Amino acid sequence: MEYNPCKIEKRWQKIWEELGIFKAKDFSKKPKFYILDMFPYPSAEGLHVGHPRGYIATDVFAHFMRRKGFNLLHPMGWDAFGLPTENYAIKTGIHPEIITRRNIKRMKKQLQMIGLSYDWSREINTTDPEYYKWTQFIFLLLYKMGLAYKATLPINWCPSCKTGLANEEVIEGKCERCGTEVTKKDLRQWVLKITAYANRLLKDLDLLDWPEQIKEMQRNWIGKSEGWEIVFNLKSQISKIKNKIPVFTTRTDTLFGCTYLVLAPEHQIISKLKSQISNFKSVERYIKESKKKTERERISEVKEKTGIEIRGIKAINPVNGRAIPIFVADYVLIHYGTGAIMAVPAHDQRDFDFARKYNLPVIEVIKPYYEKKESKKEAPLIVSDGRFDRAYEKEGILINSDRFTGMKSREARERIGEWLTKKNLAKKAVYFKLRDWIFSRQRYWGEPVPIVHCQKCGVVPLRKKDLPLKLPRIKKYLPTGTGESPLAAIKKWVQTICPKCGGSAKRETNTMPQWAGSCWYFIAYLLHKNKEFSWNRKKINYWLPVDLYVGGAEHAVLHLLYARFWTKVLYDAGLIKFKEPFLKLKTLGLILAPDGQKMSKSRGNVILPDEIIEKYGADAFRLYEMFMGPFDEAINWNIKGIIGTRRFLEKAWRLQEKVERQGTSDKRQDVRLEKLIHQTIKKVTEDIENFKFNTAISQLMILVNNLQSRDYSPQHIKTLLLLLAPFAPHLTEEIWQKYFIESSEFKAKNSIHNQPWPKYDPKLVKEEMITLVIQVNGKVRDRAKVEAGISEKKAKKLALSCEKIKKWIKGKEIKKVIFVPGKLINIVV
C-alpha cells in the first residue's frame, strides 16, 4: 500500500466540493466565526510558493474552529483592479478584463490544488460591475457626507512620456520607462477626508486584538501630537504692513533657543511677501529645484540639508523680541503643522545640521538633569573645541531662558505657552501626521468615479439607480498626454446628461485607486450575487465583524487603516453596527526565494507551488509551509525541508498497516503512550490557537515516532488522524474513511473534517517524574530523576549527597540554596 498523494488528493477535493462540506450556512444555532484572508491580486505570474502560507494557516485554523463547533465563514476573492494589469494591457493590447479573467482562473486552480476549504460559492471580484456598483455607492455616500472633495494636488509627471506616474514607477527620481527626470504636475483630484476620523482611528485601536507592533505603526502614522501654535510677527525693511507666521511646536520650552524660522517651499506667504523679499529670484529658483525631489529625499538626513534665506524680512521671537532670520528649506514639509517651524538648533538635530551649514547661532536652553548615577554616562552634549557636536533633544532644566530658567521642561512648556496665550501670540493646538487620502488615479483599470460635471449644476453625483457606472470598453489604454485618464479620450462616454437638470454634462474621468475595492470587501462576501442591489443587513449583522484576519505585515498601515476608515463611515451612515472591521489580526512573514530576495519574475527566482505539489503532494506542501518556521517571520524557501514533511506523512501512512491487520476493536493500553497522546492533544490544540503551527507539527512528529516504535492500538491512530486532519486533510480523510467509517458511501457527516476536536485529560498530561537540575554557582553539575512534587528539603538532601556535587562544594561554605520547584536546585558557595 503505497502513499500516492496525487490520486488521493484529487479525489477528495472533488468529493468535498460536490458535497459542499465547507459551505458556510447563513444563520445557525452554532456560534459564528468569520475568518478572512487578505485577498490576492490576480497577477500574470500566478501564485508562487510564498502566497499560500497565510491561506494554509487560515485553512488549518478554519478546520480547527469548524471542529470546535463553530459555524464558519471562510471565503476568498480577487482584488483585481490595478497598475500591473493595466501596464500588461498597454504592452500586449489585450483587454484588462480578459487578462484578469485568465489570471484568476489560473490562480484559483492553484489554490484548489492545495485543498483549501474555502466556500467558493461566495467568490468575489472587485472588477465585476456587480461588485463595484457597491464601491461606487460607498463613494457617493462619502461624497454626500462631505468626506470627498476636490483639490489641486501634484502628481509625478514624466515630461517625455507625458504621463502621470505612480511612486513605484519613479526610480531614483527618474521615469522607470524612459529615464527622464520626473517632475510634478498639478491636477484636480478627489481627496477623502480621512483626517476627520483621525481621533477615532487612533482611539479605537485600543479595542482591537492586533499585534502591538502593528497598532504602534498605525499610531505613528496617524501621528497625533499635542502642542502649541505660536505666532511670529514679521518685520519688513520696506513695508509697514503687519504680517505674521504661525508655527507649530511641541517644545515651547525651547523657545528661547529659537534662532531662525524655516518655511516649507510651498508656503503661501512667500509669494504674498514677494515685494518685500530682496532676493526673490533666488528664492524662486530654490523652490523650483526642490519640486524635483521626492519627499523622502527632502527629509533624509543622509543628504545635506539645503535652504535659502529670505532677505528683507525678519521674524520676531515672541519670548524675547529678538529679530531672527527666515529661511526656506525643503526639509520642512507643507502638509504637516503650519508648514513652518521655529528652529532650535541646540535641541533639534535637523535644525542643528542646518544651523551649522549656514553658520547660524546655537543657543543652549535645556540642560539635562543628572539624576543619580545612570545618566552620568549619557553625556548628552559632547563639547569639542568649545562647540556642540549634536543637539540635545530630550527634556531637562531650562537655562538662558529669562524668568523660566531653572524650570523643568514639562512645566516650562505649559508656562511659556500660557504666557504667550495671554499676549495672544499662542494657542494650544493638536496636529496629526495623517493626511487626507488622494483618491483619484489617472488610469483606466479602476472603478469610474460616479460623478458628472454639469455646466449649470456643477459637480453632480449619480443616483443609485445609475449604478454601476460601467467602465467603457476601449481599444487603447495608452496615456492621453494631458495627464488625464485614458477615459477622457472616449468622447461618447464622457459626454452625458446631468442627472439633476437633464442638461449636457461631462463625466468624471478619474478612476479610484486599487484600495477602494479592498476597503469593504469583507462585507462584499455577504452581498454576493445580490441582484436587487440591496444592502443585506440580516446577513451582515449575523456574520460581521471579521473575527480573525490574516495577511502580510506590509499592509500594516495603508490597507488596514483605509478599511477601518470606511468601516467607520459606514457605521456613521447607519449601514453597519460595528465600528471596527477586524477584531483580531495575525500577520505573517514573507517567504523569500532561496537567495533571500523577494520572489519575482524579473529576478527569475520564482518557485511555483504546482511543481512542488505534483512531486510531494498538497499535504506535504501544506505541512512544510507551516513547519518551516514561526508564522510571523520572514523565511527563505528551501526545498530540502519538504522532504522531512513528506517522510513524516509516509510514516503516518504506514501506521495503518497494523489497523489493517488487527481491526479497529483492539484496545491495548500503554500508559506511556496514553500520556503522550494526551500531551499531544494539549500541545496541538494550544499551538493552533496561538498560530504556532511549527511546534504543533513537531509534536505530531514526536507522536508518530513514538507510535512507530511502540505497541500502539487503533485508537491511538484515530486520535492522531483527528489532530493531523487540519494540516493534512487528504491523507487523514483517506485513512479515516477506510477504517473508521462503516458505510462505504461517503456522507458529509462522516468526513473527518466534521468530527469533533479531541479533548485531553488534564490528569494524564502531567508527568510524575521529572529531572531535577542540580547547579553549583549557577552551573549545571548533575541531574537526578525525582518525583515531580519533591520538597525543597528532600531536594537539598539529595543534591548534597550526589558524588559530583560533593566534589564541587568540598571545602567551601554554602552561602545560599535556591530551589525552583519542579525544575532545579542551585547551591551557591
Place this chain on the structure above:
RNA sequence: GCCGAGGUGGUGAAACUGGAAAACACGUAGGAUUUAGGAUCCUAUGGCGAAAGCUUUGUGGGUUCAAAUCCCACCCUCGGCACCA
C-alpha cells in the same frame, strides 16, 4: 532619514513567566537490510579536548544565585514610508 521587526549549530528552527541552550526537521558520518541502487531502520552529530572539563545565542558592557530572555551602547538584515498591492 523616520517608524516597525529581527539576529541562536553546516541549514530551517525550539526554548512558557529569567531557571537543562539547540526539541523537531534537513544535511553529514558510521552501521543494519539489499545482488546493487533507492527506500527503510538504528547510532552519532554546536565548538575545543584523549578525558576530566572548558566554551557557545550579532558585538561590547551591566543587573542577577541564574540571562537567548531584563537594561545600556553599537553593528548587521528585513518590512513600511502615503499613486505597487
